[in-house]
Amino acid sequence: MSTSTNEAVLSQSRLVWRAFKRHKLAMAGLVVTVLTYLVVVFAGFIAPYDTEHFVADRTYAPPQALHLFGDDGFGPHTYGQRATQDPETLDITWTTDTSRRIDIGLFVKGSEYSVLGLTLDRHLIGPVDPSQTVYFLGSDRTGHDIASLMAYGARTSMTIGLLGVAIAFVIGITLGGISGYRAGKTDTAIQRVIEFFMSMPTLPLWLGLAAALPTDWSALQRYFAITLIVAVIGWTDLARVVRGRFLALREEQYVTAARLDGSSAARIIRRHLLPSMSSHLIASLTLSIPGMILAETALSFLGLGIQAPDVSWGVLLQESQNLRAVTTAPWLLLPGLAVIVVVLALNFLGDGLRDAADPYSR
Amino acid sequence: MILKVENLRTRFHHHDTTVEAVNDVSFDLPRGTTLAIVGESGSGKSVTARSLLQILDPGGRIEHGTAMFTSDPGGESIDLLSLDPRGPEIRAIRGRQISMIFQEPMASLSPMYTVGGHLVEVLRIHLGLDKAQAWERGVRLLAKVGIPQPEARMTSYPFQLSGGMCQRVMTAIALACEPRLLIADEPTTALDVTTQAKILDLLDEIKATEELSMLFITHDLGVVARVADTVAVMRDGDVVEHGEVDQIFHDPRHDYTKHLLGSRPTAWKARSRVTSPVPEDQAPPRIAAVDDLYVTFDGQVHAVRGVSFDIYAGETLGLVGESGSGKTTTGRCLVAAQKPSSGDITYWDADGAEHDIAALGKRALKKLRTQVRMIFQDPYTSLNPRMTLLDIIADPLRVNGLAKGGEIKERVARALETVGLHPDHMNRYPHAFSGGQRQRVNIARALITEPRLVIADEAVSALDVSVRAQILELLQRLQEELGLTYLFISHDLSVVEAICDRVAVMRYGRLVEVNTTAALFSDPQEDYTRELLDAVPVPDPRLYAS
Numbered sequence: 036m037s038t039s040t041n042e043a044v045l046s047q048s049r050l051v052w053r054a055f056k057r058h059k060l061a062m063a064g065l066v067v068t069v070l071t072y073l074v075v076v077f078a079g080f081i082a083p084y085d086t087e088h089f090v091a092d093r094t095y096a097p098p099q100a101l102h103l104f105g106d107d108g109f110g111p112h113t114y115g116q117r118a119t120q121d122p123e124t125l126d127i128t129w130t131t132d133t134s135r136r137i138d139i140g141l142f143v144k145g146s147e148y149s150v151l152g153l154t155l156d157r158h159l160i161g162p163v164d165p166s167q168t169v170y171f172l173g174s175d176r177t178g179h180d181i182a183s184l185m186a187y188g189a190r191t192s193m194t195i196g197l198l199g200v201a202i203a204f205v206i207g208i209t210l211g212g213i214s215g216y217r218a219g220k221t222d223t224a225i226q227r228v229i230e231f232f233m234s235m236p237t238l239p240l241w242l243g244l245a246a247a248l249p250t251d252w253s254a255l256q257r258y259f260a261i262t263l264i265v266a267v268i269g270w271t272d273l274a275r276v277v278r279g280r281f282l283a284l285r286e287e288q289y290v291t292a293a294r295l296d297g298s299s300a301a302r303i304i305r306r307h308l309l310p311s312m313s314s315h316l317i318a319s320l321t322l323s324i325p326g327m328i329l330a331e332t333a334l335s336f337l338g339l340g341i342q343a344p345d346v347s348w349g350v351l352l353q354e355s356q357n358l359r360a361v362t363t364a365p366w367l368l369l370p371g372l373a374v375i376v377v378v379l380a381l382n383f384l385g386d387g388l389r390d391a392a393d394p395y396s397r
Numbered sequence: 398m399i400l401k402v403e404n405l406r407t408r409f410h411h412h413d414t415t416v417e418a419v420n421d422v423s424f425d426l427p428r429g430t431t432l433a434i435v436g437e438s439g440s441g442k443s444v445t446a447r448s449l450l451q452i453l454d455p456g457g458r459i460e461h462g463t464a465m466f467t468s469d470p471g472g473e474s475i476d477l478l479s480l481d482p483r484g485p486e487i488r489a490i491r492g493r494q495i496s497m498i499f500q501e502p503m504a505s506l507s508p509m510y511t512v513g514g515h516l517v518e519v520l521r522i523h524l525g526l527d528k529a530q531a532w533e534r535g536v537r538l539l540a541k542v543g544i545p546q547p548e549a550r551m552t553s554y555p556f557q558l559s560g561g562m563c564q565r566v567m568t569a570i571a572l573a574c575e576p577r578l579l580i581a582d583e584p585t586t587a588l589d590v591t592t593q594a595k596i597l598d599l600l601d602e603i604k605a606t607e608e609l610s611m612l613f614i615t616h617d618l619g620v621v622a623r624v625a626d627t628v629a630v631m632r633d634g635d636v637v638e639h640g641e642v643d644q645i646f647h648d649p650r651h652d653y654t655k656h657l658l659g660s661r662p663t664a665w666k667a668r669s670r671v672t673s674p675v676p677e678d679q680a681p682p683r684i685a686a687v688d689d690l691y692v693t694f695d696g697q698v699h700a701v702r703g704v705s706f707d708i709y710a711g712e713t714l715g716l717v718g719e720s721g722s723g724k725t726t727t728g729r730c731l732v733a734a735q736k737p738s739s740g741d742i743t744y745w746d747a748d749g750a751e752h753d754i755a756a757l758g759k760r761a762l763k764k765l766r767t768q769v770r771m772i773f774q775d776p777y778t779s780l781n782p783r784m785t786l787l788d789i790i791a792d793p794l795r796v797n798g799l800a801k802g803g804e805i806k807e808r809v810a811r812a813l814e815t816v817g818l819h820p821d822h823m824n825r826y827p828h829a830f831s832g833g834q835r836q837r838v839n840i841a842r843a844l845i846t847e848p849r850l851v852i853a854d855e856a857v858s859a860l861d862v863s864v865r866a867q868i869l870e871l872l873q874r875l876q877e878e879l880g881l882t883y884l885f886i887s888h889d890l891s892v893v894e895a896i897c898d899r900v901a902v903m904r905y906g907r908l909v910e911v912n913t914t915a916a917l918f919s920d921p922q923e924d925y926t927r928e929l930l931d932a933v934p935v936p937d938p939r940l941y942a943s
Contacts, residue, residue: 057412288779289789292842295732295771296793297763306792310783 051314054391061387067380074186075193079148082183083161083169086346088146089178093118095364096174097129101139111139113169126363138163173366175354184346185370191347193377195262196327200320202266203327207273208316214274215281216304222278229271237268241330245339254345261340265330269323276319280312314392322385325378332374348374398467399578399610400426400449405462405478407441407448418444418457420634426578426627428470431604431611433625433642435618435657437861438832441634442614446580449612450491451482468494468577493523496571500583502563506555512539512566513551516573523574538569543599561592565599572603579604580612585620589719590888594932597623616861618661619891619934622646623941630654642938660866661936662895683745684710684850684882685731685769690740692726692906700726702906703740708850713876713883715897715914717890717929723906728852728886730754732771733762744769747849767797767846774855776835780827786813787823790842799846812841817871833864837871844875854886869896890933894918902926 055061074081099113115135118127140163147156162169172182214225244264248257284290285308293303328348334340335349336356343350351370355361361368407419419441426432434442447453449464464477468490480487499505506515516535520526526534532551539547542565555563564584571579581600585593597620604611613624621628621642628645630638630653638651649655685708692701701723708714718724729735730742733754742754744765757765773779780789790809794800800808810820816837827835836856843851853872857865873896875881887893893900893914900917902909902925910923921927 288773288775289781291734292771292773292779293781293792295734295766296842297766297796298792302796306784307781311781 051388051391055387058387058390060383061390064380064383064385064387067376068384071189071193071377071380074189077150078186078190079150080155080157081159082180082186083145083158083171084180084183085146085148086179086184086187086344088168088180088183090168090174091178093168093170093174093178094176095127095129095360096170096178097364098171098173098366099131099169101171105136107136112136113139137167137169139169172369173364175351175364175367176360181351181366181369184351185348185373188346188348188351188370189373191258191341191345192328192331192349192374195258195265195331195347196324198259198262199265199269199327199330200323202263203269203273203323204316204320206266207270208277210270211274211277212281212304212308215278216285216300216308218282218285225274226278229274232268232271235268237330238333240268241265241334242337242339245334254341257341258345261331261334265327265334269327269330273319273323276315277312280315281308284308284311315389318385318389318392321381321388325381325385328374328378328381398425398465399428400467400612401463401465402445402449403463403465405445405448405464406460407444407453408458408460409454409456410458411456417634419448421462422631422634422636424629424636424639426610426612428610429604429608430626431613431624432627432629433613433615433621434629434631435615435621436631437616437657437863439633440631442616442631443582445631446497446582446612446614449477449580450495450497451477451480451487452491466490466495466578492519492576493574494576495578495580496574496576497580497582498564498567498571498584500586502560502567502584502587503555505567506563508554508556511552511554512558515566515570516551519570519573534573535569538573539566541572541603542566542569543595544569559592560588561595564588564592564596568596568599568603572607575607576609578610578612580614582614583616584613586615586617590890591719591928591932593620594934597934600624617934618646618657618862618936622936622938623934625938630657643942646936646938656863658936660863662866662869662889662891681709681712682749683707685745685884686741686743687727687731688741688743690727690730690742691738692723692730692735693738699906701730701737704903704906704908705740706901706908706911708882708884710849710882711876711880712898713885713896715893715900716884716886716903717888717893717900718903719888719929721905722903724886724903725854727903728771728854728884731850731852731884732766732769733757734771744850763797767793767799768848769850769852770843770846770848772836772839772843772851772853772856775859776832776839777859779839780835782827785824785826786818786838789827789838790823790845793842793846797846808845809841812845813838815844815875816841831864832860833868836860836864836868840868840871840875844879847879848881850882850884852884852886855888856885857892858887858889865892872896890929902929 079085093116096116099116102112103109105112115132115137116129117132118129120127139160141160142157143161143163144156144165145158145161147154149155168180170180170182172185175181175184210225214222241264245261248260252260290303290307293307298306331340331347332349332352335347336352338353341347341350348370355367355371402425403423405419405422409416409418422445424432434445436442444453444457448459451459459478462478465474466477467474475490477487477490513532513535516538517528517531520531520534521528535551536547539550544550544562544565555566558566585596588596600611601624603609615621625642628640628642629636630645630651632653638645638649638654645654646658649658688705690701690704693699704723704727706714716724716727726735730737731754737755744752744754746752746768752761752765754765787806787809790812791805794805794808809823813820813823818834818837818841827838830838856872857868860868869892872883876883885893885897897914899911899913901911902923904925910917910921910926912922917926918930921930
């Protein structure tokens with residue numbers, strides 16, 4: 036093959052990247068994931084308002100459409116909204132008031148926020164007049180901007196996954212690694228522990244643990260507690276994977292060769308076993324983040340995870356527990372859509388990584 | 398002519414690369430004869446056979462060519478390649494008029510079905526027999542392929558049978574519909590040599606009684622000489638020479654055919670050294686000794702049962718036996734990769750001090766392992782695919798603190814040069830190298846610690862014949878240059894005969910016979926040794942002409 040001379044010197048990461056690029060869905064997943072994490076970092080900049088901002092008399096307001104061409108000439112703008120209440124049913128109906136034009140600009144002044152240690156007051160997009168409130172994705176029961184809440188909610192939802200996975204990762208690799216390398220009695224003992232954890236019904240356990248959290252804990256304490264709870268269950272799958280790979284790898288001839296070279300167990304694990312499954316680890320990590328996100332969403336949705344006024348996608352979805360609210364304001368389901376998109380993106384990304392993980396397997 | 402293939406070209410497309418597996422190949426197969434397609438790995442011999450039945454792996458495409466198949470003399474000819482691969486015509490031919498047997502008999506049979514189940518299914522689909530008729534016919538087929546107690550075997554599962562028995566069952570299935578042409582793709586490669594001899598006898602017999610024509614694919618020149626009437630030699634997708642078997646072996650025209658024949662261990666032996674380093678009259682110094690060695694796995698499997706032999710300094714001791722004979726386990730005991738259940742293994746170092754290998758402490762063991770090294774069988778799994786050659790070969794130096802800093806690179810470069818590789822390639826990964834080159838890396842890793850005793854466990858078994866000859870020559874050259882002692886573990890008697898000074902034969906964990914190579918091959922003392930020697934196919938068709 037003409038590529039063989041080239042491949043001779045390519046490092047593993049380059050080969051993985053080449054295989055990964057062929058996987059179109061995974062590339063899409065990667066783009067979505069990167070964009071989402073950009074939102075996490077720059078939530079304050081991207082969100083038009085902060086989480087405190089609300090307009091008390093504009094509840095359940097529908098999304099306001101963005102226009103470019105209007106009667107008053109070119110320029111991004113939207114129109115004001117007017118509420119009419121049905122005197123009999125007391126239902127509020129919102130209509131667009133085209134007589135009131137609200138100009139929209141990029142990098143407009145707004146409330147202060149801090150990002151990467153800087154305190155700024157410019158927002159990516161918003162009304163040119165800071166006293167106006169525009170709901171790009173509608174408002175909720177209390178008149179908060181859903182778009183802003185979702186941006187801030189991504190912070191909690193997306194990072195709780197990372198932290199949970201990191202904790203699960205350490206426990207999983209350590210216990211799974213010992214189990215796979217030592218085999219025999221140690222293996223049996225650790226596997227029984229794993230089975231014990233796996234046999235516990237997850238949802239009731241989370242509920243129990245979350246309900247046991249003291250109510251007077253601060254938001255931050257709660258956040259870490261939830262991460263831990265989610266991680267306690269999450270490590271078992273990874274431990275199983277690591278153990279399985281180690282059991283297979285320790286029979287490889289090159290591992291035997293290393294042992295005959297005089298390498299110690301620690302050196303064999305560090306230099307031969309872990310590197311040969313690093314790509315698999317990355318893939319399984321990516322695949323376990325969605326699980327964590329879903330777990331947090333589920334807990335918060337049931338009111339036992341993150342609690343208002345802190346926002347996460349699960350907290351936002353609490354609003355849509357009420358069928359009436361959903362029928363009058365379907366945009367309340369948008370955080371659910373965000374969860375679906377992000378979870379799918381991470382799954383595609385993980386699949387792509389797993390397929391690309393071993394460039395030498397041919 | 399039962400089969401006439403012209404200009405067959407098959408290509409494999411994978412992503413953006415195209416591999417020309419078979420390149421305008423033409424050959425013909427006269428009715429009632431055997432054509433052997435011989436070639437090294439990647440020569441396209443299997444793809445040729447699979448193209449005929451249109452059972453290529455995904456990505457494969459027949460670009461052009463014809464394969465005229467005439468099922469009955471004077472009958473109509475069909476171009477196999479023009480048929481729709483999924484159509485009814487080719488399905489009627491596959492298994493019915495042309496059937497195939499494969500290399501891995503165990504993998505070709507489903508563990509979920511009994512032997513009878515396999516046979517009855519084929520007979521009912523192709524011949525439309527009812528269950529009772531099919532069963533009865535299945536029993537007759539098993540009897541025909543030489544399976545004892547065929548009625549009882551019909552209800553056995555494949556995993557209850559040995560590899561040889563499975564291959565017989567596969568043959569019975571292939572013969573079920575009385576095919577006109579049998580394609581055998583390396584049918585004996587996975588079998589032990591004595592089993593191989595029996596299967597080859599069986600195929601011979603069936604060919605005669607069933608008026609079969611056979612297309613026999615193999616890499617083994619001995620097998621070719623044994624079975625073939627005509628031979629097609631393939632290389633890189635081309636047929637380089639096509640002719641009568643006697644002409645191919647005794648009057649080869651193409652350089653590659655000559656090269657292949659020259660790589661046979663028997664041909665190559667003539668060039669090997671003649672003097673044995675072990676003087677016959679005086680007791681030579683021993684480097685290692687195995688005394689009454691027993692190894693039992695899980696308290697039940699007796700892998701080695703009471704083996705004793707000496708290894709003399711400077712010699713090459715061959716350890717031969719069929720699979721399960723305990724030869725590998727014995728070798729592993731010598732490098733302390735396996736703990737003996739009982740018995741002693743002694744090693745004498747350069748100063749003549751005696752060491753009991755099984756009882757060494759951690760430090761002493763580490764030291765021993767720099768002096769007794771192992772070369773592994775599989776060049777593909779014995780090198781960590783994620784490390785460069787430099788890291789792979791330098792590992793033993795680093796672990797044992799034998800060299801530091803720039804000296805490491807220097808020594809690796811020297812080791813690569815010694816085994817015939819370019820030192821500039823030390824930053825490359827193993828996947829950039831061929832099987833033979835990887836085996837050279839393996840040898841470099843074994844020799845980097847300047848060992849005295851090297852255990853080569855089937856070190857050339859996975860290699861093509863021509864590469865095998867090069868590696869054997871390299872091993873022998875290194876032995877002379879570095880004064881090495883080899884324990885050469887192999888199932889291949891021809892290789893052992895070519896390079897060993899003495900040979901030990903093992904069977905069922907016991908030592909059958911130890912003798913100098915010349916004495917053992919010319920005058921075997923034990924029945925089993927004789928059986929083993931007789932079973933080895935000799936690459937000379939004239940020996941089988943009668």
